[in-house]
Structure formats: structure tokens, C-alpha cells
Amino acid sequence: MRDNMTDSFEWMVKEHGKAIFNYIFSLVRQKELSEDLYQEVLVSAYLAFHTIKEPARLRSWLFTIARNKCKDYWRKENKTKQFWKEEVYSYSATVEAPPLPEEEFLHKDSVRKMAESVKTLPEIYQSAIFLYYFKDLTLLEISTKSNIPISTVKTRMKRGKEHLRPKLQAFAQ
Missing domain, CATH: 1.10.1740.10 (RNA polymerase sigma factor, region 2, helix turn helix motif)
Structure with a gap:
């Protein structure tokens, strides 16, 4: 009816x-x-x-x-x-020629400094940034692994980047 x-x-x-x-x-x-x-x-x-x-x-x-x-x-x-x-950092790598030893050292050193900077973040931002940039996990994988919603992962990434930005700009100078 x-x-x-x-x-x-x-x-x-x-x-x-x-x-x-x-x-x-x-x-x-x-x-x-x-x-x-x-x-x-x-x-x-x-x-x-x-x-x-x-x-x-x-x-x-x-x-x-x-x-x-x-x-x-x-x-x-x-x-x-x-x-x-948004990007935390960017660099270009050449594919044609292998990097010079000093370039490789500088790259490793900058990665080490970046990792140290990430370690200074609060834990909730640190883990998302570390898993994304150093372990190459996707946001969905981070969400699943951490058992938190993907929107929370995105928020933590954004806030973590905001905390990191001033520290990483110091490396570029």
C-alpha cells in the first residue's frame, strides 16, 4: 500500500x-x-x-x-x-650514472638526519611517518597495521609533517 x-x-x-x-x-x-x-x-x-x-x-x-x-x-x-x-622533502636521483661515493654518503647522512628528526616527534606522529617514508607502506597498510581508521593516519601524517617541516628546512640551508 x-x-x-x-x-x-x-x-x-x-x-x-x-x-x-x-x-x-x-x-x-x-x-x-x-x-x-x-x-x-x-x-x-x-x-x-x-x-x-x-x-x-x-x-x-x-x-x-x-x-x-x-x-x-x-x-x-x-x-x-x-x-x-604536500611533500616533506623532495630530491631527484639520476638513473643514468651510479652516484658518486660522496653523493651516496651525503644521501645516507641526510636519511640518517631525517630519521633522527622523525624520532623527535611524538609517538603517534612518529610511527605513521616512519612506516610511510622509511618502510614504504601505503596509508591503507598503515591503517590496517596500526588498527586505526585511515582518516586518523592521514591526520597524523599531516600533523607530523607540520612538526617536521621546520627541522627539515634547517637541513636544506
């Missing part, structure tokens, strides 16, 4: 669904992503549908939900991109 709210919601989707999808697509320009965001909009709209007081504002209400879902996506995407762009 169907209730009036379900019928009203279905009518709303039939009436405004295509316009909402086209609006989302115009913002993100990716079909699959638009479909995902459209589904999120419909779920949010359905869950809050009973709260709408003015049916005349239904269309603008749906567009607001769609715009906010897109903003949430972009905000999340920008945080992810910014996190991955």
Missing part, C-alpha cells in the same frame, strides 16, 4: 528529476559522478521531504540540495588533492 508522501515524492522526481540531473551535470561535467550525486540528492530529498512546508518552493529546494551536494564533493576533493600534493 502506497502513501501520499511516496506518491508526491515520485511526482516530484518525474517533474524535476531531469532538470536536477542536468544541473548537477553542468556543474561537475562527469556523467558517472553526476549520477552518483543525483542519487545522493534524491536520498537527501526523500529523507527531508516531509519537512517541506511550501510546495511552491519545491524546485528551488531541490536545486539547493543539488548545489550543496556538489559543494560537499568539491570540498572533499580539494582536501584530498591538497593532502597528496
Whole structure:
């Protein structure tokens, strides 16, 4: 047995669904992503549908939900991109010729100094940085090994890098 709210919601989707999808697509320009965001909009709209007081504002209400879902996506995407762009240090190694003995010594010395700097960090940051940069574990592997959520690993990496940055800049000078 169907209730009036379900019928009203279905009518709303039939009436405004295509316009909402086209609006989302115009913002993100990716079909699959638009479909995902459209589904999120419909779920949010359905869950809050009973709260709408003015049916005349239904269309603008749906567009607001769609715009906010897109903003949430972009905000999340920008945080992810910014996190991955951060670097604690960078260097370039030549593949063509083997390193000179003095270069190898300097490299080992800088790695040793970096390891010493990492050891000065608080333990919660130290382990994430050490596992990532010295043991070449992925964030997911660190999360699994440490039995903590991946978001916590990312936060600890970010904060550990913030603590390390001034110390490592001293090496570059």
C-alpha cells in the first residue's frame, strides 16, 4: 500500500528529476559522478521531504540540495588533492650514472638526519611517518597495521609533517 508522501515524492522526481540531473551535470561535467550525486540528492530529498512546508518552493529546494551536494564533493576533493600534493622533502636521483661515493654518503647522512628528526616527534606522529617514508607502506597498510581508521593516519601524517617541516628546512640551508 502506497502513501501520499511516496506518491508526491515520485511526482516530484518525474517533474524535476531531469532538470536536477542536468544541473548537477553542468556543474561537475562527469556523467558517472553526476549520477552518483543525483542519487545522493534524491536520498537527501526523500529523507527531508516531509519537512517541506511550501510546495511552491519545491524546485528551488531541490536545486539547493543539488548545489550543496556538489559543494560537499568539491570540498572533499580539494582536501584530498591538497593532502597528496604536500611533500616533506623532495630530491631527484639520476638513473643514468651510479652516484658518486660522496653523493651516496651525503644521501645516507641526510636519511640518517631525517630519521633522527622523525624520532623527535611524538609517538603517534612518529610511527605513521616512519612506516610511510622509511618502510614504504601505503596509508591503507598503515591503517590496517596500526588498527586505526585511515582518516586518523592521514591526520597524523599531516600533523607530523607540520612538526617536521621546520627541522627539515634547517637541513636544506
